[in-house]
Amino acid sequence: MTIAFATVQLLLLLPMSWFAGRSNSSRTARHRASYAMLAAGVLAATQLVWRAFDLPGASWSAAWLSMEDPHSWVPAFSLITCLIGFAAIALSPISETRPTTFRRILLLVLVALLFLVIRHPIGLAVLWGASALITWLELRDLKQQRGIAKVFAIYHLPSAVAFALGAILLLSGQHAAGVVLVLVGIGIREAVLPLHSWFPPFVQHAPMGLVVAFFAPQLGVYAHLELLRDALPHELAHGVAAVGAVTAVVAAALGLAQTNGRRALAFLIMSQTGLVAFGLDTSSPIAQIGALLTWQVIGVATAGFAMTLASLQARRGSLSLTSPAGSFTRTPRMAVAFLFMGFASVGLPLTIGFVAEDLLVQGSVDEFPVLAFALILATALNGVSVMRAFFMLFSGSSKHIGESDLTKREAGTLTLVMAVLLLAGLFPAGTVRRLEHVTGEPGHAVAHAPPRAQE
Amino acid sequence: MESVIQVMVVGIVGFPALAVLALGLRAWVYHPWSERTTVAIVGFGFSASVTVCAITVAWLLHADVSEVRVPLGSWFSAGHYSFDWNLIADRLSIPFATFSAVLLGLVASFSRRYLHREPGFARFYLLLAIFGTAVQFVVLAGSLDLVFLGWELVGVTSALLIAFFHERRGPVEHGLRAFVTYRLCDVGLLAAGVALHFMVGTSDVGPSTGGPWAGFVVPSTWAGASIVGLLILWASIGKAAQLPFSGWLPRAMEGPTPSSAVFYGALSIHLGPYLLLRSESILQASWLAAGAVIAVGALTALHATFVGRTQSDIKSALAYASMTQVGLIYVEIGLGFRYLAVAHIVGHAAIRTLQILRSPSLLHDHHHLEQAMGRQLPRTGGHLERLVPQAFQPWLYRVALERGGFDAVLKDWAVAPALRFLSRIDGWDQAWVDYLTKPSAAGERRSRHDEVRP
Known part of the structure; x- marks a missing residue:
């Protein structure tokens, strides 16, 4: 069907x-x-x-x-x-x-x-x-x-x-x-x-x-x-997970040094992708569920976040993060949507992003205690990146060039995206249960490898 | 009756949360409520919260019950891990919850006139309601996981309120600085929760073990208790503005006076000590963690009392005074004086809120007092001049004026080098892309050079 x-x-x-x-x-x-x-x-x-x-x-x-x-x-x-x-x-x-x-x-x-x-x-x-x-x-x-x-x-x-x-x-x-x-x-x-x-x-x-x-x-x-899935040898899986964790932390740190909004977004996405790569290659089903959820959160929240940024750029031109640009008064709903979706992508409480990252960290700590700590640090740095971008792009100045706030089309689309993130975060039990079936389903028949040694 | 009380406990968090919903949805559709309705909604949220708190207290006293646990079920679970909604109303949480709701209600009422016709009126009340909900989450949380949920929201609202006057650069920069501090310290809280799950299988508040209130389940080894204790201390010092992360607090006073009062005089700044009180079972199991709490508190109290005396504006002076008192509360908690610490928190929060709320009319108050006394107000703080040797005083004054040099050290030795290093790595990355995109550029440069060469 x-x-x-x-x-x-x-x-x-x-x-x-x-x-x-x-x-x-x-x-x-x-x-x-x-x-x-x-x-x-x-x-x-x-x-x-x-x-x-x-x-x-x-x-x-x-x-x-x-x-x-x-x-x-x-x-x-x-x-x-x-x-x-x-x-x-x-x-x-x-x-x-x-x-x-x-x-x-x-x-x-x-x-x-x-x-x-x-x-x-x-x-x-x-x-x-x-x-x-x-x-x-x-x-x-x-x-x-x-x-x-x-x-x-x-x-x-x-x-x-x-x-x-x-x-x-x-x-x-x-x-x-x-x-x-x-x-x-x-x-x-x-x-x-x-x-x-x-x-x-x-x-x-x-x-x-x-x-x-x-x-x-x-x-x-x-x-x-x-x-x-289930095809990587144990050592290789650990190596890939480590690369994912390093990507998550380094990209999050590099995001802080960016002076352009779109470039900062790139490093934020890279960091989130690193989290997914890390989670998928742990042997813990809980971390794998967290990775799958993070995958979906990156998709939805980052799509909303990125498109809000593009809408702002279409109105303003420059997205410099070196000096505050103001315009919160002119574009309050755009600012709120930007902040909400930025935080949802990095794990704002009560959104699905929080659930994803909690599962990812809790599931991986048995196998990778140090890397799990690194993931927490990456999440914290990503949060700082989002807040910095928000402050620099929407506040700190009373000047504006007459930007208009969200149009009906934009507001409707962003409302839909935000509602999905919030409702999925408030009631995540069903989603998590279904993803448990995903991680429980056997891997593909194409690539077989010896079963991983149990920790 | 206990089931009714359980519903009441949910109401302590639920009523402010309903206010958030009512204000947030309306603001999103571009039709914020009028000032009067906004205040009524938030006021109702906090008043109802106070009422259910009072009923809960009365029942606890009447039934001679030390705690009520409210298991609301699992939020989500996977495998052996489950994130449960567990609230706890006991001798520690209920006084805090009541006190918080009362102060928030008072500040909401005070702000009605103070922020009248302010462009961000609705935004202020929305953030205040989110903050109130988050504080009640932290206070009533029956697990460290749930504490983290409220803790994060407190941080976000705090930063946004510091930057409330968003058209000026200063508040925005200070809001960002506070947020960076919060996020770095939140790492400790999440790590502590994860460590507890790893060591004891749960981050829930355990059964009461004879103390005045129940605490988190203690890891079986001293090393485990020390690690968790130190992580919780790390988490607490960000919100409580203790050394070395204290520099954000005086800057945070850029926000509206009512939010400064309720955040940095009363509630937000005391969430750090509250977390330590809830974690007292862990601190008792590790002299290292308890000693660290005492050391951090004592050093902060000394630092803040000296620096506070050199401040030339009232809000900064009050910020350092808050820091001093919270440092002393840390010492009390480290030494195990729980009830003293609770009384100190409540007393300090009440007086400091009043002082910060009155700070805009300080000159008027001084004139009023001087007129009443018929002479100038006497100088205070002279005892320190007698204690500190005279030769040492100019040096101490200079150090205090520079806020102990902590800001400079943090900026010049930690943040700036780290950002320089990251920028350099990013520069290499961009140079690599330039090399790939413009391989002919180098060649062009070379050929131009050749052309001008004789």
């Missing part, structure tokens, strides 16, 4: 992306793309309800297409991906987003939705490469900052090749080499230290909607879950 819904989404989003790209103006393109994304979201929600109530055909299988049935949690994650896509489109400022960009954002979201459904390694590799190609094409078309496309290609061509080769090797039984290559591919995509240098300039210069659509669904995390 999941495959059937994904096919309908494909049939909806593919022509709509073409239709949006053919629009005369960015405003029209955004309008069309928003409705397309909304329809895809409704489909994902229908799929969720269908599955929850076990309606006729819910268990219909299409193993021939997907190699195996998609995971039970795919409908929920599809809905979250649609929410991310909707935020990326509806909040994209037309000043930096062309009709073609909206088309590519829709295509990136479509790739992310298909990525959740397809379980065949070669299929994943094709989609992996496709998302990088779509993004590169957009970067190549940028009139300014042409160098970004080059840096992106330098990093993502090896990533796509490594991922594809790794997938082929995994299928052909060369597990050790396959695992390492897939890890390299994922490491580059997830901007893990020291493979991260493409990411800060990408966030700084690319259209923010594209950044969110490319990065927020976190295909690397899904690929890790699908291909590598």
Whole structure:
């Protein structure tokens, strides 16, 4: 049934992306793309309800297409991906987003939705490469900052090749080499230290909607879950977890030294991604649940946070963090949304981010006591980054250039995102229980490794 | 009857939380309540909180019960780990909760006139209601996990209220500084909770062991108790403005006077000692942690009393006076004088709130007193001049004027080098990207150089 819904989404989003790209103006393109994304979201929600109530055909299988049935949690994650896509489109400022960009954002979201459904390694590799190609094409078309496309290609061509080769090797039984290559591919995509240098300039210069659509669904995390879970040897898993923790702390610290808002956002996202990488490779199911939740929180909260930043930049131009810029009086709702989503992404109490990071730390302390402490420090530093950005971008001066506050469209979208974060945080028990099933589900059959030694 | 009291205990937190909801939702849809309604909502929240506190106290005394536990179930759980909503109303928490609700209600009432027609009127009350809810969470928390939840919210509201006058640069910078201090110290609290889960399997308040109130379950080893005790001390010194993290407090007085009074004269600054009192079982098990509490408190009291005497504005002087008293409360807690510490906290909070609220009319008060006495007010603090040798006094004055040099040391030896180091690493990263994007740039530079060479 999941495959059937994904096919309908494909049939909806593919022509709509073409239709949006053919629009005369960015405003029209955004309008069309928003409705397309909304329809895809409704489909994902229908799929969720269908599955929850076990309606006729819910268990219909299409193993021939997907190699195996998609995971039970795919409908929920599809809905979250649609929410991310909707935020990326509806909040994209037309000043930096062309009709073609909206088309590519829709295509990136479509790739992310298909990525959740397809379980065949070669299929994943094709989609992996496709998302990088779509993004590169957009970067190549940028009139300014042409160098970004080059840096992106330098990093993502090896990533796509490594991922594809790794997938082929995994299928052909060369597990050790396959695992390492897939890890390299994922490491580059997830901007893990020291493979991260493409990411800060990408966030700084690319259209923010594209950044969110490319990065927020976190295909690397899904690929890790699908291909590598329970497949990494113990020592390698520990090594990857350590790299994740180091990325989390170092990126959080570097975020404090930034003088540009978008660059600071890049390091905040990197730090959060490091947390996910750390959690996924611990052997504790609790930490893994925390990592999965952090994955979703990064997607939703960071999408909202990043798009609010883009909206502010469209109004103001500069996002310098060197001196306070004021304008809280002019844009109070934008400031509140910025602060709320920033804090939600770094674990504000009563939001789902708090639940995610609590589980991550509590679950990992048995296995990595020192690294768990480092994660706490990273979270604290990320909080400081968010507050610093808030103060520098929205207060400290009475000057303004007549910025307007959120429009109805922006306010509605941000309200939806904030409500999801808050309600999911207030009532997280069901989500956590369902994720327990995810970590309890056996890993993929492609890559087998000796079972990890119990601590 | 106990089940009714359990509902009442939930109401202590619940009523201010409802006020937050009523103000927050309305403000988000761009239709804030009128000043009168705003005050009525917040006032109702805190008044109802005081009422249920009073009923709980009366029942505890009448039924001769030392504590009521309110298990509200699990927020979320995974595997062996569960985050439970457990509140506890006992001889420590209920006096604090009552006192907090009374002070918050009074400050809410006072601010109605003080902030009348202030552009941030609704924002102030919203933040005050969030703060009130968070304080009650910390006070009534039945586990360190729940303490952390309220603790974080207190930090956020505190920083936002320091930066209340957001169009000036000073308050914003000071708000950020306070927030940085809070976050660094919050690391200690979260780490303490994690360490407790790791060592004893729970961070809940354990069963009463004969003391006046129950404390957290003590790790079985001395080393474990010392680690947890020191982490909790670390967490507490941020909020309580103890050395070496005390520099933010005088700067925090940039916020509106009512919030300064309730945060830094009364409630926020005493949450550190409150946490130590709740953790007394752990401090008793480790002389190292108890000794550290005494040392931090004594050093802060000495530092603050000298520095406070050189301050030239009333709010800074009051900030250092608060710091001195909280330092003394730390010493009392470290020495095990629990009831003295509780009485000291309540007395100090009440008098300091009054002093800070009256500080804007200080000159008027002085004139009034002098007119009543018919002469100038006598000089105070002369006993220190008699105690300190005369040759030593100028040096001490200079050191005190520079606030003991702590700010300079922290800025020049810790923060600035760290930021320089991070900027350098970031610079290398950017240089690498430049190298990748503009490989021809270096070549171009070289060829230009060649062109001008004779």
